[in-house]
Amino acid sequence: MSYVELMGFGPNGWGPAMLTAAGVTLAVALCAFLIGGIVGVLGAWAKLSESTPARLCADAYTTVLRGVPDLLVLYLFYFGGSMALSQIAGWFGASGTAAIPAFATGALAVGLVSGAYQTEVFRGAYLALSRGEIEAARSVGMRGWLMFRRIVAPQVARYALPGLGNVWQLVLKESALISVTGLVELLRQSAIGAGSTRQPFAFYATAAALYLAITTASTWGFQRAEAYALRGVQRV
Amino acid sequence: MRVAKILALAVFGSGLALNGAAAQGKTWDTVRIATEGAYPPWNFSRPDGTLDGFEIELANDLCARMRVKCQIVAQDWDGMIPALNAGKYDAVMAGMDITEKRLEILNFSRPYANEPASFGVGKSGPLAKLPGDGVRYDLTANPAEGAKVIEAMKPFLKGLTIGVQVSTNHAVFLDTYLRGAVEVRAYKTTQQHDLDLLAGRIDAIFGSMSALRATFENPDFADFKMAGAQFSGGVFGRGAGVGLRKSDPELKLMFDDAIAAAIAEGTLQKLSLKWFKADLTPKD
């Protein structure tokens, strides 16, 4: 079978399957990135806080999850995750069974790892904030949530954008690891195709091309976002 | 804080109560069965993603006999048992042999198929003349004979690389009898070691005969065949059965009765002949 027939949209073609799988990759990467974002904000807040236990916890979290291979974290969630959730449910008195689908397992595992990196990004972005702005905000009487909403958050978002772009690329590539949990994302679909047609090169090369397409589109998107966010700011 | 705790309890409780009702009671109306989906002819995925194979048809038949609804899901082999115990599904039908080691953490129904394991080798390689060709050795009934033929095979296998699927009894067999004599490569799926056999990275594969037969039926594998003695019993247990949680004894009884009925009516034999071209019904 020629390459065009193999990857095409005909009766024996794997085109639709590969494109669907690319869609699953995007979806799981997005979920993982969002989970990481939430965890990252919380982690940065903990790291910048005055309470030592919070700082220590956040330090331990970022050190461990940036120092341990992502594949190991995935195995932990894949083999041990459901058990942990069932145990937690058991403590609440419910004695049923809780099932986590492969999508959620993968998104959670990769999300937690990216959260460690996003913690550092947000922390760096917050520290880049000009002290003068915060002083000025305080001097007009802004406090807490209002100051966060009007002054801190928009600027942190702007400074964090380049770092977040890097983390997004990382999450996109780590989504390939989720294939070990059985989720049919792009790499897994290529492996299925490769095993069934015994043409691994065609499938993995196509997968690489699809990843490149997604990466390029993402880079372009982030460049546009950075240009918009940094409009009016004088850059060194 | 108290409100948050109550809220969390409510959410968890409602979510799990629904699951709990289905799984906990003495009455089962839906049984979720997991299979690998990559082990033809026992179970495999059709190109459009749906599952098919000996065990899928058998599962549907057994569920009809048990008067429950079947939900068959695919699960990777290496995560099969942890996910069962964690409650992701209720039963496993994936060519899983009943062994002492597994009985420590699982329950099994009575076996529904028993077939030996063998080597898959190149037709023109050093292993083409492996001794014991085609003869079946039961390692439980006759361990001495089995050990003798393994000793006879050792000089042929020495120093070669053999591929096997991770976490299977085939891997245990190689580790028990041939450790140090051969280099073992453990792969996540059987398809991966088939690819490497084709590429010539490994000299042989060791797996169940039906799986080897299904693989070698493919024209790509025209240069390969099964060779050497066939082994069953011993580390391979009593044959493949339905894997169940220890906390579901009533499910085991349901499956046992259904399998007994399937054997009595000849359905099991029919399915076995259809998929394996041989009758693998255990002679218990």
Place this chain on the structure above:
Amino acid sequence: MIDPAFLWSTLISLLAGVPLTLKLASGSVALGAVLALPLAALRMSPMAILDWLARAYVFVFRGTPLLVQIFLIYYGLGQFRPALQELGLWTFVREPYWCALAALTLNTAAYSSEVMRGGLLAVPHGQIEAARACGMSGLLLFRRIVFPIALRQALPAYGNEVILMVKATSLASTITLMEVTGIAHKLIAETYRAVEIFICAGAIYLVLNFAVARVIRTLEHQLSPHRRDAPQRRFEPTHV
């Protein structure tokens, strides 16, 4: 719930994989550095075609997941056995170790070349001018002035890359190599005790990464004499 005897036996089993992890990590970092320097040079070359070639290489290897690269080299190239045999490369592509090493090397070369390029570009132009004014040029200029400063600038980022490589060796387990993660996977599939095995394996990687970070920091310290405290002068009374 946590069983110290099991943890200990797991640790011993996992330590058996450390030599392979270290071999893969050090091999790929070393070979990657050898490949990265010419790549960085190509990227900074005045000839557009050379720049474009290097850019394309970096784009491909940074834009695709390492796991895809590993599978492409191991399973993908395995399809072309006759052609590779003719070229005499089959002995390498046959072995998962060389395939993993190749994939890791090619991958780190892409990232390292960017790090090196950043380091080279960060050398203050004034230093180069001054060196030229003294009559230095070519290899001498590179060896005495450009390289040490570039190395110092690049070291923190390069240290990160080395740590990422140590973690990346875990992906070699997907092509049957029994380094630490491969052994961990096998143990988890056999004993079903994921949390304890994760703790042991994670600890091993954390220790390895800590050691690498320490070495990099020491190197940075050695290369930055201008940032260390001035040698203390003992106060001596002057004779009037």
